[in-house]
Amino acid sequence: MPDDANKIADPESNDRNYVVSPLGYPARVLGPGETYETVTDKIATVVLKQPYPKGWWIGFGISFALLMLFLYAVTYLLYRGVGIWGINIPIAWGFAIINFVWWIGIGHAGTFISAILLLVMQKWRTSINRLTEAMTLFAVACAGMFPLLHLGRPWLFYWLIPYPDTMGLWPQFRSPLVWDVFAVSTYFTVSLIFWYAGLIPDLATLRDRAQTRGKQFFYGVLALGWRGSAKHWQRHQSAYLLLAGLATPLVLSVHSVVSFDFSVAIVPGWHSTIFPPYFVAGAIYSGFAMVLNIVIPLRKLYGLQSLVTMRHLNNMANIMLATGLMVSYGYLMEAFMAWYSGDIFEQYMMLNRAFGPYGWVFWLLMLCNVLIPQVLWSRHVRTTPILLFIVALFVNVGMWLERFVIVVTSLHRDFVPSVWRMYYPTVWDWATFIGSIGLFLTLLFLFIRFLPMISISEVRELVAEHEEVEK
Amino acid sequence: MPQLFHRRSNTIARVSILAVVLLVTAGGWLLHASFWSPYMTKVNVPIEQPVPFSHEHHYGGLGIDCRYCHTSVEKSSFAGIPPTETCMTCHSQLYTDQPILAPVRESLATDTPMKWNRVHDLPDFVFFNHSIHVTKGIGCSTCHGQVQKMPLMWKVNTLYMKWCLDCHRDPAKYIRPREEVFNMSWLPPINQLAQGRKLVKDYHVNAKQLTDCSMCHR
Numbered sequence: 281m282p283d284d285a286n287k288i289a290d291p292e293s294n295d296r297n298y299v300v301s302p303l304g305y306p307a308r309v310l311g312p313g314e315t316y317e318t319v320t321d322k323i324a325t326v327v328l329k330q331p332y333p334k335g336w337w338i339g340f341g342i343s344f345a346l347l348m349l350f351l352y353a354v355t356y357l358l359y360r361g362v363g364i365w366g367i368n369i370p371i372a373w374g375f376a377i378i379n380f381v382w383w384i385g386i387g388h389a390g391t392f393i394s395a396i397l398l399l400v401m402q403k404w405r406t407s408i409n410r411l412t413e414a415m416t417l418f419a420v421a422c423a424g425m426f427p428l429l430h431l432g433r434p435w436l437f438y439w440l441i442p443y444p445d446t447m448g449l450w451p452q453f454r455s456p457l458v459w460d461v462f463a464v465s466t467y468f469t470v471s472l473i474f475w476y477a478g479l480i481p482d483l484a485t486l487r488d489r490a491q492t493r494g495k496q497f498f499y500g501v502l503a504l505g506w507r508g509s510a511k512h513w514q515r516h517q518s519a520y521l522l523l524a525g526l527a528t529p530l531v532l533s534v535h536s537v538v539s540f541d542f543s544v545a546i547v548p549g550w551h552s553t554i555f556p557p558y559f560v561a562g563a564i565y566s567g568f569a570m571v572l573n574i575v576i577p578l579r580k581l582y583g584l585q586s587l588v589t590m591r592h593l594n595n596m597a598n599i600m601l602a603t604g605l606m607v608s609y610g611y612l613m614e615a616f617m618a619w620y621s622g623d624i625f626e627q628y629m630m631l632n633r634a635f636g637p638y639g640w641v642f643w644l645l646m647l648c649n650v651l652i653p654q655v656l657w658s659r660h661v662r663t664t665p666i667l668l669f670i671v672a673l674f675v676n677v678g679m680w681l682e683r684f685v686i687v688v689t690s691l692h693r694d695f696v697p698s699v700w701r702m703y704y705p706t707v708w709d710w711a712t713f714i715g716s717i718g719l720f721l722t723l724l725f726l727f728i729r730f731l732p733m734i735s736i737s738e739v740r741e742l743v744a745e746h747e748e749v750e751k
Numbered sequence: 752m753p754q755l756f757h758r759r760s761n762t763i764a765r766v767s768i769l770a771v772v773l774l775v776t777a778g779g780w781l782l783h784a785s786f787w788s789p790y791m792t793k794v795n796v797p798i799e800q801p802v803p804f805s806h807e808h809h810y811g812g813l814g815i816d817c818r819y820c821h822t823s824v825e826k827s828s829f830a831g832i833p834p835t836e837t838c839m840t841c842h843s844q845l846y847t848d849q850p851i852l853a854p855v856r857e858s859l860a861t862d863t864p865m866k867w868n869r870v871h872d873l874p875d876f877v878f879f880n881h882s883i884h885v886t887k888g889i890g891c892s893t894c895h896g897q898v899q900k901m902p903l904m905w906k907v908n909t910l911y912m913k914w915c916l917d918c919h920r921d922p923a924k925y926i927r928p929r930e931e932v933f934n935m936s937w938l939p940p941i942n943q944l945a946q947g948r949k950l951v952k953d954y955h956v957n958a959k960q961l962t963d964c965s966m967c968h969r
Contacts, residue, residue, distance in 0.1 A: 446911040449916075487755070
């Protein structure tokens with residue numbers, strides 16, 4: 281191990297002179313000089329250190345203010361009803377559904393990283409899987425709220441669940457909206473269990489390192505009596521692998537089901553067989569963009585550049601580029617199929633998308649999702665955190681715009697011109713949307729405060745396999 | 752440093768797994784049981800009235816026809832609650848000084864209707880129509896039970912939508928010949944299903960339509 285104590289002392293140096301592979305890509309998943317002790321220290325300190333850094337308080341403060349905005353908007357919504365939103369007939373699906381699809385898509389990167397990359401033994405997932413799984417959970421929590429708020433009478437949401445009710449009714453199982461309920465709730469449950477199972481050994485580490493009785497008790501209860509015996513590890517590993525196997529199909533199935541919400545309907549612009557794969561690619565695309573948006577500031581704030589290295593950023597940028605190209609192919613195919621189908625409604629839909637009243641949204645989407653991410657071909661951009669951060673921001677905006685284009689521009693002009701109408705979001709639409717970002721960030725900041733954001737035990741495994749990994 | 756957790760924590764942890772399962776099951780059972788309990792449904796709970804009017808006495812004992820008081824049951828959605836004048840067709844002559852009937856006399860004197868307490872109350876978003884049910888061979892007792900044995904009125908059915916749908920999904924189980932509709936003691940014959948199917952056909956009951964949402968919710 282090429283130990284160099286100075287390099288750890290200055291985490292920034294990991295971003296400047298990192299080891300490169302023969303092809304010139306960042307090679308190491310772990311900064312030089314990382315040992316068992318430094319890894320545990322670095323990650324556990326983030327949670328246990330007092331007082332907390334000013335950056336955390338500022339971030340948490342802003343997020344919490346936005347969360348209050350969300351609560352305010354939702355309270356008023358419950359009081360007045362969905363009429364406070366800009367929705368109308370025919371645009372009955374406004375921001376609520378756009379936000380739902382956007383948030384649930386973001387969650388997908390977490391599951392992709394933690395489950396699929398685990399199964400295909402990509403070691404570089406280790407430093408970011410915890411954080412991205414947490415991101416998945418919080419994104420799904422935000423997502424799940426929107427269809428319920430959109431119900432009009434959210435307090436009756438449990439009607440979506442089949443249970444022996446007094447009405448003698450089952451949900452309509454032929455409707456993808458009901459499949460959604462199952463897809464999203466399964467997704468949340470599996471993600472939660474997977475995330476928690478991974479946390480257990482680290483919670484035990486925190487229990488052992490905590491100084492006060494209260495903290496010891498808090499982490500002790502959560503650690504479920506973990507003692508780190510060989511038997512514990514053996515069972516933990518097989519359970520973790522099994523859960524990864526369970527979570528893997530969800531990466532593909534959840535967003536496919538979400539896409540059925542649209543593609544099962546006959547509305548031009550929705551009724552398309554390419555939707556499931558195109559939605560899944562879009563989900564992973566936006567998910568990785570969100571991971572980058574979170575990870576880049578965090579590694580800077582806590583000096584974690586030697587754990588989340590340039591190689592991580594480079595790899596995530598590569599996946600973003602790949603999924604971005606798949607999404608672009610989806611856009612291309614939509615246009616092609618509109619022309620090739622010979623169907624005047626499909627053709628008009630495409631023309632209306634690009635040149636209708638919402639045309640500017642479409643071109644903005646093309647800019648954010650297709651054009652700007654092409655800079656990721658450049659290695660310089662992929663290994664410059666600030667540039668990567670900006671590109672990821674564009675992708676997040678672009679993916680939100682994509683859902684706006686799908687939901688609003690398809691609905692606002694369908695078959696019968698007499699029901700064509702415009703959709704204008706109200707201040708309450710924006711308040712709920714921006715507020716949900718507050719909810720997401722608040723949960724994220726609390727997570728960073730109370731739980732280890734990088735998996736201590738798995739990164740220590742990396743240290744052990746260091747030689748092998750370096751290859 | 753003392754041990755953080757006592758030895759018994761292990762047992763508590765194991766038991767808590769079982770406890771969660773039991774609690775969830777018990778919670779579900781409790782919800783279900785309370786929704787179907789007489790406390791919620793008011794089934795078999797006699798309802799207090801300003802005057803203890805007895806269907807047992809008036810219908811079961813004296814044999815007054817349902818339609819003498821519930822005049823609009825064959826013509827209207829609402830079966831009709833009789834005006835005080837209907838009571839007075841007899842009670843202007845009978846038991847005229849009984850204190851128990853004082854509210855009825857006062858109602859007539861002051862020209863204000865009696866305030867009966869409602870026994871069968873459907874939600875406002877349900878458009879129930881008595882006339883169609885009576886005309887198509889659904890008897891009074893199918894829903895209201897053996898009224899001739901009720902000294903005070905009570906519900907014998909929950910009136911939950913599940914209960915409505917039980918018949919709307921398969922009316923052959925309950926339909927009876929038209930001439931038996933007002934017969935409170937009518938009991939389904941052994942061949943009810945076969946006879947029911949025939950009656951459904953004869954009375955032109957479109958059973959498929961009966962479960963349309965707009966049938967009851969407009």
